[in-house]
Amino acid sequence: MNYKLLGRSGLKVSELCLGTMGFGTEAGWGADQQTSFAIMDTFANAGGNFIDTANIYKLGTSEKIIGEYISNHDRDYFVLATKYTLLDNRTNPNASGNNRKNMMRSVEESLKRLKTDFIDVLYLHIWDNITPVDEVLRGLDDLIRQGKVNYAAISDTPAWVVAKGNTLAELMGWSQFIALQIEYSLLQRTPERELTPMAAHFGMTVTPWAPLAGGALTGKYLRGEQGRIKPESKRLDENSVRITKKVIEIANELGVSPGNVALQWTRQQGFSSIPIVGATKVEQLQENLKVTDLILSDAHLKALDEVSAVPLGFPGDFFNEEAVKVNSFGGFYDRVEKR
Structure with missing residues (x-):
């Protein structure tokens, strides 16, 4: 594999x-x-x-297994990313959430589970809509200054919160979020409304989770294979x-797997993207x-974009309307009616 820089970092x-x-x-699978x-x-x-x-x-258990593995390998080779927010025990009311107390406890x-002295990338796992963003950023920056964390990142959070956070961090001289983890795939393109443009603006790398939509984009459910996906899932509806x-049509044309086509699509969207590929089997x-x-051709990208397009809503669709043109004198936008 080649290597990429993670966000605005080295x-x-x-x-x-x-x-x-x-x-x-646990839970009968894995x-x-x-x-x-x-x-x-x-x-x-x-x-x-x-x-x-x-x-x-x-x-x-996931962290424990990784800890056992890296304790017998070169720790510095690996870039370990983990997350805090969701509860890992029920001992007290602050054993979950984005608050500083839970952050420090979770880290x-x-x-201990990872058997390491430091975490390379620490994600806020999901926005709790309670904790002030400056509390989060100061806590992450303190962990980085202590050497327990190297870089801060964020997951499953509204774009306006991330934008406010990175702007505040820049103002205060705190460590900024360098990566954004979100659900993103051909079956889930709504992040294009706000999240991916925001990430591109701040130079953040997007790390899509479920880039294969729980396996749906591999075509296995169309073949009748069983899985953990629920029959009523939107990943199995008519549009999906x-x-x-x-995806299967293009894969057959190229002689590759449908999963590879779906994964590569996430890597060719014009912004820094490193998809997360999960596996419970070596194969x-x-x-x-x-x-x-x-590498997908422009024609293949266009075909995939068209079949999976989602409405951007306002102002995204407004910006893309053919009736909006750029004034050649100063870059101002003139609104003209379609006749």
Whole structure:
């Protein structure tokens, strides 16, 4: 794999990120420790160094497995990203949320499970709509100054909150968010309304989760294969089926897997993007790794964009209307009626 800079930083990470939400067998699914080790071996041998986990994944088992693995490997080779916010125990009312108390507690527990002295990238996992953003930023900056965290990032948060946070951090001299983790795929393009333009503006790398829409974009559900997806899921509705069929059509034309086409689409959207590829089997990861050899043509991108397009709403659609033209004298916009 090639390496990319993560956001506005000098941190070099692999062009794919290994998702480890499935490391552990709690809830009746997932990879045991031996299989998880084999997956991480495969990823590292392909040049992968960027690993994503969270304190909540498999009730902490994911972090424990990663900790066991890296304790017997070169810790400095790997870029470990984990998250705080969601509860990993029910001991007290502050054992969840974005607040500073939970942040500090969660980081200490993650460090123990990961068997490391520092976390490379710490994500706020999901916005709680309670904690002031300056409390979050100051807490993250303190952790970075203490050497327990190297970089701050954020996940599943409204664009206006992230924008306010990074602007405030720049003003105060605090560490800014360098990466934005969001659900993004051909079946979930609504982040294009606010989130991805905001990330591009601030130079943040987008790390899409569920880039294959829970496996729907591989076509396996159209083949009748079973999975953890619910029958009533929007990933299986008429629109999603139409999009998936187009992905399969292009994959057959190129002689690659549908999953590779769907993954590569997220990597060719005009902004820095490193999709998170989850795996509970070595074969799944091996297939996903093939995407690094694929480039989609403009024609293929156009076909995928058209079949999966979502309305941007106001002001996005307003900006894109053909009736809005640029005045050649000063770049002002003139509104003209269609006749």
